[in-house]
Amino acid sequence: MQNSAQTGKSGPLIKQKQKASRGRGTFKKNGFLYLLLMPALLLTLIFKYVPMYGAVIAFKEFSPIRGILNSEWAGFKYFEKFLLSPNFEVIFMNTLKLSFYGLLFGFxxxxxxxxxxxxxxxxxxxxxxxxxxYAPNFVSVVVIAGMLFxxxxxxxxxxxxxxxxxxxxxxxxxxxxYFRWVYILSDIWATAGWASIIYVAALAGVDPELHNAASLDGASLMRRIWHIDLPTIKPIMAIVFILAAGGIMSIGFEKAYxxxxxxxxxxxxxxxxxxxKVGLQSGDYSYSAAVGLFNSVINVILLLTVNFVVKKLNDNQGLY
Structure with missing residues (x-):
């Protein structure tokens, strides 16, 4: 009885030691790969996560002289100011329409x-x-805007x-x-070719024998594309769509301006x-930070919603 009790207690300890040894072995085996990953992690931490502290400005009466910590709290004052402003509906709908139509026609x-x-x-x-x-992707946004004018x-x-x-x-x-159509069509011209690379790479992995067998069975070109090529790139389409829908409110500032x-x-x-305009040109930093944070929250909600919907659809179709 005593031996069995000791064995029962030592069982979890042995498993923990085995996991720890496997973890050390994996790190030792792939240490060089982790080392290569460190610069990317550091850059992400420094330029993506550390600046998130600045979002506190949206909840304060920020003054560059007093700094972020010493500025007084304003609560949700600037969020209410934006939501109740007469320009809110126009600005929000312009952003949503430009993004939605860009996704609808550009995807x-x-x-x-x-x-x-x-x-x-x-x-x-x-x-x-x-x-x-692919060439238009390497043309500067400033040059594209000049060409359009x-x-x-x-x-x-x-x-x-x-x-x-x-x-x-x-x-x-x-x-x-005409503005939305000029913006969307020029954006498609500039980015569609480059965005097709990921699909071209996926289609390169399709076994030619599948097409040959389908041709021998009398399948037309459209049938082969529908039943062979599209199912191959369908998971990639889902991922790209999730990422695009998650950034639906994050339109590039440069071209629109x-x-x-x-x-x-x-x-x-x-x-x-x-x-x-309200942040850098007018110097209303707290208000501009609140508007930017509101935009980011909408993006996160859209990303989670689209991810959930696409996952459910894929589960129902048995893709994953």
Whole structure:
């Protein structure tokens, strides 16, 4: 009885020692890989987690002279100020619409490009097409904005065609009705090619014998794409969609600000540009921090919601 009691007590201790020894063995075996990972972890910690302390400004009457710690607490004053401001609905809906339409029209394009590239059999032609599609990603946002102002100006080449068709030029850069389409279409042109890389890489792993067997069975090209290629990239599509939906409120500040004019503000004023104007230009740091934090909270909620929905759909379909 005594021996069995001692054995029962020593059992968990032995398991803990075995786990500890396995952990040390794993660290010793992969120590160089952990060492390579350290710079990335340090950069993430320094530039992502440490600055989170600055979010406290949103709850304080921040003064650069007194500093964050010595500034008085304001509670949710600035959040209420933003939510009750007359501009809130316009700014929030502009941000949401620009992001939603960008996701709606921009998400399928890289998938279609990857599926079409996968059908190009000549290696030389495929490389040239990829180079043509990827090149816009390396063009500066400032250059893209300048190109848009030149091409879409009343005397530009696009309006030369519009004048011939409609009898008058279209005010692309001043009419609020055109801003979203200019922003979204130019964004698709600049990023779709580069975004298709991950799908092209996944499709490269498809066994050609599957396509050959399907062809022998009489399957058309569309059938083969639907039943072979799309199921292969479906998990990647789910991950990319979750990440894109999680950042649906995080529109790039630079392009929206560069394309803004005094005439298209009803459509072009988004949370990112608003934070820049009230924070850096007007010096209202607490208010701008509250607006930025509100935007981040909305992003987190969307990310968790979309992740939950996609996971449920995948579970029901038996993908994972």
């Amino acid at each position: 399928p394009i890289p998938i279609l490009l990857a599926l079409m590239l996968n059908q190009v059999r000549k290696a030389g032609a495929k490389k040239n097409i990829q180079l043509f599609l 030149i091409f879409l100006s009343p005397t530009g080449p696009i309006n030369a065609i519009a004048t011939w068709i409609f009898g008058q030029p279209l005010m692309f850069m001043t009419d609020p009705a 560069l394309l803004q004019t005094s005439m298209n503000l009803p459509s072009s004023e988004i949370i990112a540009t608003y934070v820049y």
